[in-house]
Amino acid sequence: MTLFIQDDAVGTGSTGGVFADRAFFDLAIACNGDVGLGTAATAQANLAQVQYARTDPGAPAQRIDALVNTNFNVNAANIDIIVLAVAEDFVFNDASSITSRGGTALPPAGSGQPGANLNASTSCLAIYDTSSNNGSGYCVARDGTGALDLGIPIPVILFHELSHAFRIVTNALLALTLGCDPSSPEENAAIVEENQLRDQMGIPRRDAGIHCGQTCAAPPPPEEDCCIVASIASRSPVSSEVMTLRRLRDQVLRRSEVVFDFFEHLHDSYYGMSPEVCRLMVKEPRLREHILNLFVRPLVLGLGLIDAYTRGGTRGAAIGAKCAELASGDGLAELGDTELQLTHALLRGTINGAGIVSEHPMLRDLFALLEKRARHDRFVYWALVEPADMVLGVLVATRAGKSHQELGDYFAGRVDDWGARMPLTGVWGALTTDERVRELAFLEQMLLVSPGARSVFADRLRTRYTNNDALAQALQDAGYTRKETQ
């Protein structure tokens, strides 16, 4: 008999920091209200022993049964696992707040397992937050979408920690890393078991591959922390396209150091300016509509079209047909010639007649900001400005009556030229030959689909890293260049 609930009858300070009744209630939820669950007093004033004569057949009840009725021999007193139901004022011995974790399972002090340093006792401790993030709720990743919009009820947090506790006391703890996406093997296992209780409670499942969470309360106002695309797209017809692109970006980021490093540079530049754009939008709400129609929509649709051509393998007249469909779709079809000119002026930094900007004075501040922060930044320009500009080119070509094949050839040429000019970062110099070969193979799949694009890219790499035999070898091994014959 090895599962206990602690209260704070012993210790310094007033009572009210640990809630034994709440812990029993949450265990009862896990046991599906099984009447076989109870507690008994012990010789220690601050511990009650959990007793369980199980009748419920469910997996969560079976787990509680195992925890209660197995002697794990964690210590000589057979006090194996202690549940502490705490509130938002609980902090661990490393100063971290319970509200930054939701809950935790601490291995016994001196056991050498992760978290043991935070434990002052020889028992395993399952500590969890009953305040639900001080009333704001914890939201975790929803199975199927990965969106951080799934609430985690308090009994589920306890059951998650007991899943960890079970593997701690059976010396079966899996690998634990601190990244939350993807989740570590140990957190993945705990979420899989958490989902057993979710199924029993009839609530949606959590994504076992993502351990991240966030406060469930309303998002902060846009001027506090703003991605231009997200803040505009979230309430627009392109919101689902943005979600798709985000997932694609995250999938790609997992597999490529080069792409990850590129995004580091891009984020560094982009987030150095996007909050200022968002503040402009708060100051002038009509600006939001302009930015949606003139930039965000073309950008998002353009990236989707590029993905269809590169990763999707759509070529020739088929990609041309997609171009035509895009050009006649919602939003872009209504873009008049004047607005098209205005957008070109904004994106390319050309003043297309003082009249255009003077007709739209609210765009003056935006134009000045883009000129100062975005135009000359090669990452922002390549990743955000050029794809939008490609779509405008498609619009112009479509309105000029080009055939699907002609549109396809035009678009393919633009993408191949654009892909070959992907900004290079210093990460190439830090990779091994094998890593470079893998990265080049990856880029061939994702971006540099034509031999011409790969040749130009190879030349750029060789120019940047002259006399680098290892790089030359990697380019050869990846098929970007041919072995030079004597």
Next chain:
Amino acid sequence: MSKARPRRGTDQDGQGGGDDLRATAVRSEIEEKKLKVEVDIENASERTLHVVAEMRGMRYDAASRRLTVLLTDAGFEPAPGGLWKIPRMRSVEPNGRSTLEVRVPNRITRLAPGGGDAPEIEKIDLTTAVDEVEVEVAWGRSPFYRDVRESTSSEPPLNRWQSGVAQSCGRLTKGEPQGA
């Protein structure tokens, strides 16, 4: 892929931003059930910077009667847990100023050191035990976003993101608690 390469522009790649972001003043006062803590921050750089805008932890030092409110994960240890909470962020415009306001519990509950089979619990009433409040704020060149590369790093994700930590302190204002 097992990568733990430092993130760009961070402390860990040696390109941390020094004192581009500074905390200049801390004000704190006792409310009915919370301590209200405000910290003034200044961005001395020419680009927008991003700061952690919520409390991640608290440290109390009895000898100095100082409470440190942590808007950073520095020093946090890895342990199995329910979730890793992504912090709320705030941006500060170039050469701009802002004031962060957090409300923290007016009591700390924690495990007392040196427990046996079962831990002892200690509670510290911060309204009487604290004279000074210090705030540490982590900041970076972009809002925190997840590093989705599979990693063997034992550093908390927030530590890998940050370019620096700004800190300041001030006396705790004590008086009649404001109540409903």
